[in-house]
Amino acid sequence: MKHFVTFEGIDGSGKSTVSNLVYEKMKKEGYKIILTYEPTDSWIGKIVQKCIKTKSDPFITAYTFIADRYEHCKQIKKWLDTGKIVLCDRYVESTYAYQAAQMQKSIDNPIKWLKELSKDRYVIPDRTFLFVIDPKKSLVRIQNRENLIPFEKIDFLDKVQKNYLNISKGARFKKIDATKKIHEIVDICYKDILK
Numbered sequence: 001m002k003h004f005v006t007f008e009g010i011d012g013s014g015k016s017t018v019s020n021l022v023y024e025k026m027k028k029e030g031y032k033i034i035l036t037y038e039p040t041d042s043w044i045g046k047i048v049q050k051c052i053k054t055k056s057d058p059f060i061t062a063y064t065f066i067a068d069r070y071e072h073c074k075q076i077k078k079w080l081d082t083g084k085i086v087l088c089d090r091y092v093e094s095t096y097a098y099q100a101a102q103m104q105k106s107i108d109n110p111i112k113w114l115k116e117l118s119k120d121r122y123v124i125p126d127r128t129f130l131f132v133i134d135p136k137k138s139l140v141r142i143q144n145r146e147n148l149i150p151f152e153k154i155d156f157l158d159k160v161q162k163n164y165l166n167i168s169k170g171a172r173f174k175k176i177d178a179t180k181k182i183h184e185i186v187d188i189c190y191k192d193i194l195k
């Protein structure tokens with residue numbers, strides 16, 4: 001059984017829909033379960049939202065995402081300590097994938113820099129699902145959303161996806177073909193969490 005599970009992937013990959021459905025299913029079955037997300041709704045999370053919308057300096061954006069997570073982790077630890085399963089829609093790999101894509105022209109090896117900044121400042125998940133989809137397809141899925149954000153562009157999401165694939169190696173990660181039917185993906189995630 002996995003207790004702390006994160007969902008990662010580019011915008012429009014379906015991870016929010018799937019994490020919601022897995023949460024509803026497990027809650028109905030009686031599991032003590034929390035669904036949370038980043039950026040959070042805290043005061044720091046609100047600054048993060050502002051950074052995204054106003055296309056702030058990538059360094060400021062990176063620091064605020066990490067600060068938001070640092071605060072979020074205090075709550076995540078409490079939930080885990082009281083025996084709850086915690087599902088989190090976006091987490092540390094979002095920072096590595098997105099902010100590294102933003103910073104790749106400013107510094108050498110931005111992923112390394114971001115990892116060092118985050119080191120020992122977050123709870124390590126038991127499982128991270130990475131939803132993989134061609135950015136062209138993911139953008140078609142979200143093109144009718146009312147508030148498209150500056151990150152939702154093909155070239156940028158291409159870089160983000162490459163970063164995701166590069167960092168998602170090791171036993172913690174499970175890649176999900178995000179073009180599969182939603183109910184199939186929910187089933188894969190659900191069964192994997194219970195293993």
Ligand code: TMP
Binds near residue numbers: 011038090093151152
């Ligand atoms: P959302 O669409 O999942 O609510 O996330 C908002 C955007 O924030 C999304 O485009 C991904 C981006 N993001 C980062 O750039 N870095 C991060 O660390 C996180 C958590 C999200």
